[in-house]
Structure formats: C-alpha cells, structure tokens
Amino acid sequence: MYKIIKKDVLNKDVDFMTIEAPLVARNAKAGHFVILRVDEDGERIPLTIADTDGDNVDIIYQKMGYSTKLLGEKESGDTIADFVGPLGQEAHIRDKNHVVGVAGGVGAAPLLPQLRAYKEQGSKVTLILGARSKEHLILKETYESFCDNVIYTTDDGSKGIKGLVTTPLEQLLKEDETVDHVIAIGPVIMMKFATKMAVSHKKSVDVSLNPIMIDGTGMCGNCRVDIGGKTFFACIDGPDFEGEHVDFDNLMARQSYYKDEEHACYLRLKNE
C-alpha cells in the first residue's frame, strides 16, 4: 500500500497528489513515469512524475476516466494499492538556446520537469499553456517562477489569447529567431499540429506519448507506437520521442480502442 501524503484539487477536473514511494523516488528523473493501481481490482494507469522530494513523488492527473475518477475520490492519508516506477527513459535534454514548451491542459504536468531541466542548464525557456478556460490552466505560478516568458491561451478567451496553443506558437516561430527547439505535451491532436508547425519551421520537436499501457516494462506491447514506419514501445523506448515522424493518427485510434468499455466502467462508478 502506498500512502497519499498530500492532495490538492487544482480545478474541478485535475488533482495534485504526493505519494510516499521511496522505490520510485530513488532514481526518478525528468521524463520518467509511474504506473499505479487505485485498488485491488484496479487498472494499471501510467502517469508522468511531476516532481520528487525525498521519498515522495508528485503526480498530477485529470479525472477523465474511471480509474482517475476513482483516484480522485481518495484523500490525504488514504492509500492506493500499487505505485511502481520510475519507468521509461528519462527525458533527453538537448543542447539548445531557446526552448518553447507547449502544453495543453494537464500536459502542463509532464512538461514541468523537462522545461525546468532546460532552464537549469541555461537555456531560455518560453511556455505556451493552453486550456479550455482560465480555471483549467494549472501550475501557473510554478511556471511563472522560472520561465522567461509565459503565454496563455484559452478556448473561451477567459485568460490570455482566445484560441489554440498553435496560434502563439506560429507567431513565435515566425518572429523569434532564437527559438531552436519545441516540446509539445498534451492531447494527441495538439501534439500533432504543434509538431507539424515546428517541422515546417525546421525546428526540432519532442513530444511525450501516452498510449494505453499495462505492465509498463516492455512486456505487453500494448503501448506500441509507429514512428517513421518502425514500431517502438512507449514504455521502454519513450515516453518522449522526436515528434517529426510519429504516426499521431494511429496513436489516437489506439488510445480510443476501449472507449465503449471505459464508458461501461464509468456507468458502474456512477451507480455505486
């Protein structure tokens, strides 16, 4: 059992949690993820590590599926059944001058350790953070505390630019010649278009892929992604990859394979 040390509700859809997990914390680096199970019948769900401190590991999750909603019902002091990691490859921090981090919604969480690592190595960092509306923009203060520049976009215009993250990204790529790298983390559709834009401006671009996983150690192959016609396992080869040749359409299709079943599970949660 793994103890929940702290829980903060970031907005109605997103929580922050600190879990006591020394075996995960010991070797965790930016880009690593964990797999957790809420209870004994639970699914194994992957989540990127947001931060670590001593024996504790921070995660940020969106309550969008059955298991994350169940996790959201837990409070500080409660326990969860399983919490394993650090899994995956640590993020590849490149030698770059000016990095633009693009995050959509809860993508702000996995982006955080990476952008921070760039700042620590001396790169200039700009953040473009987008969400549905003002209250869905998470980690604002944290990012503002270290980023050289922060740009917000919201679908409804309640904060920053009204529209999508690609609008300011395009402007930046056109106008700021110092920009030499983009990291895009968020919904697959957002990563797809951010990648297209970066590539069209001849900039390198990294993305963090989040396919369905079970074991997370290279055994099941559920998380396979197609990159330039070659198959990779996101759990052991990723989750971060260069975005240019990723088959995002295949990833979106694979992510939604169990949509109907997810719904069945959610109905059960509502009825209980």
Next chain:
Amino acid sequence: MNEQTPEERNRNFSEVALGYTAEQATLEAMRCIDCKNPRCVPACPVEVDIPAFLKSLAENNPDKAFEQIYADNILPAICGRVCPQEAQCEGACILGIKGEPVAIGALERYVGDYGLARDLADISVSQEKDIKVAVVGSGPAGLANAASLRKKGYQVTVFEALHAYGGVLNYGIPDFRLPKDIVRKEISNLEKMGVTFVKNAVIGKSITLEQLKEDGFKAIFIGSGAGLPSSLRIPGENLNGVYFANEFLTRVNLMRSNTFPQTSTPIKVGSTVAVVGGGNVAMDAARTAKRIGAKKVMIIYRRDKDSLPARLEEVHHAEEEGIEMNLLYNPVEIIGEDHEIRAVRCERMRLGEKDASGRRRPLPTGEYETFDIDSLVISIGQKPNPIIKQSTQALKTEDWGGIITDEHHQTSLPGVFAGGDVVTGAATVILAMGTGKAAADAMHDYLETIQ
C-alpha cells in the same frame, strides 16, 4: 484423469483437468515397477525422487510422498500441472515402451494439492546466516532460487516488477491450466519460510544492480524471464485488434478482464479470432479467446501439425474445445480499415528439407488466402526482458538478449548470477526452476569463498 467436458469448459475458466481421487492415485502409483536404475529421475530437471514418492503413495502415505517431492521441488502442485512430463519423467518411464507410462505428472499434482491443503510444506531453515541475497523476478527461476538459498539460511529478498508474484505463472498461464490460488498458496509457503517479497520493484529502474550491492546484497540472482514479445514484422501489426499474446494473456490472467466490468481492465476480441503461432502460449491464447466469447478461433501456423511446438495435450485440448487449425499458412499482411483490423492475408506454405531445428522448413508456394477476422493474437515467441541489460552496461548478453553465464551460472559481473528464460530464452517452468536451484548452489559456494 477426469476432465470437464469440452462444451462445458470452453465457456469457463475453471481447470480442465479435475485431478485424481485418493483411490485413483494409489492405484496409479502402484503401477510403478520400481526399476533398479530409474530413468525418470535423471529425466527430471530438478531430479525429484520419483520412485520413492510413488512408493509412498502406493503405500497410502501421501504425507511422506509430499515430503519426498518437496525436498527437490518447491512447486509440486504447479509442476504437476504444467511440466511437459511426456518429454521428461513420463517420456523416460520404462512402462511407456510397451504401454502407458505411469502418470507421474498427475500424481505429482495430486500429492502437491494434498500437501497444500494440509500445509505440509517443510518450511524449516538450516542455521540462519547474516548474509543478504537478492532475487530479481518471482517467476519459477526466482522462486526456486529463493527457496534453495533460504533453506541454506540466507536472508533472501525477491523483487517483483508487477503487482502480483509468480511471473509467467501468474500473468502467462491461464487459470484453466493453472488456477491462480495454487500459485498464491505455493508462494505463501516461501513467505512462511522467511523469504521477503517486494512487489512493484523494477530492478534496473527502481533499484539498479549496483544499488542492490550498495544496499548490502552480497549476491544477486537474475530470473527476470523472457517477456519481450517478438513481432511478425509484417504490415498492419499496429492496427487496433492486434494483440501480442503477452498483452492478451496479461489482460485476462493478471488483470482479470474476463470479469470486466467488475474488474476495470477491459478486453475485446469480437467473434472471429486468429492466433498466429503453434506453441503452448498460442494454445493458451486461442483457448482464452474462446472462453471470453469468441465464436470462431483459429490457429495459424506455418508448418504442419507434427511440427507444432505445443504439448500434445494442449493441442488436443484446444481441438476438443473447437479451435480450428489452419496449418501451413504464413501471415504476410494484416489488413485494416480506419485503424482497425479486418482480415489477415496468409501465404500457403509447403514443407521442404529439414532445417537446423530438425523440423522440415516451410517454403512459400505463391498462393494466398485471406481470412476475415475481428482480432489477431501474435504468439511467435518471447525474448528476454531488456530492462536490466539497458541499465547495466557491463552485463554481457547474447545478440538476441539472453544474459551470458558461465558453468556456475555467474554472469560477467562477479556475484551476479542468472537463470531461467532470461538466460535460455523462452523454455519451460521446470527448466527455469532447475537452473534457479542449481544457481543457488553456485551462489552458496561463491558466498562461502568471499567470506
């Protein structure tokens, strides 16, 4: 041995074989003629004293029979179910030359179950030693290694990457061949013996081999198994509805998706399923597909029936349960629409000369056939798990990923030993146990010399 009927069992996950009654077991054990030079014992990878336990059983003393098996084999109820006895003890039995060999496997199972039900396992430990030893992986190799070292008095910790213990016994072999409560009970005997189990610990990630040494473990055994699935390398493998056998079986065996939505990991197969491959894992996947509701399940295999690597018993059971055998077909393309599988295109094969494996090589004919299917399970073998190698540059491995060991089961790193599928490539439960046990003796010698 009694079995559930095929019509009944292909809709449930209960065990196919129902086991012997006490009376049947005694009668069967009495068939052993107690050869002067029993050929069955050396044919057993862990050299169970088979004539001795059969004799006890024939004398109506199952308690003693259990004690005799357990001295060499700490997982009798498991091995009695999943060992390929026809290629080992029973294959060597002298009675098999003219008639039926003694049903040693079924008897081991009977005795194993008898002992588990009555807590007969000898959990005593010889003199305690203040020396810590780490075992990586709680599959057959790791469990056998841990038990042997613990019996010698070492302080043994087993690290498991998943949330449940047993390795392939747990995530790989389905309930209808090996009920999971038997795996749990056998492992609980090791816990009672004083072996410490740590779940959710991925060695190479959560703790590196180097860190295990820093933490005071004087010797390490790697039994992390062969869990990396092999790919067909044909177009369409990433379509929805295409599974590797590992994913397919893990969803059902480990995550219990057969009871979805009571449990929360789903699985879906549609009505027509193809399983590519001819080994035991392929048979397990095909029979599982049937049990979770597929109407039509076919095995697609590129050689003929005699070449199927699966145990005869498994093939027989699969056929009884209505699994179709599409032999001499080799998949060349998985066809899909909107990212979802629709069909698999196969080339008809014919057999040529014998190849290095001693089997006749399948040759292409240029004729093709397409099967409409709703899902496809790829079951053409597994390679060693790569994580430990990735995090330990100095650990020498074969090109195909297997860890290289010397005649003492020691790797290229002093004090680090390895055994089971991670060394041999995918093999059997009992072979893995055999090397786990042998490595324990070598580790004991090593630990004696460094003191």
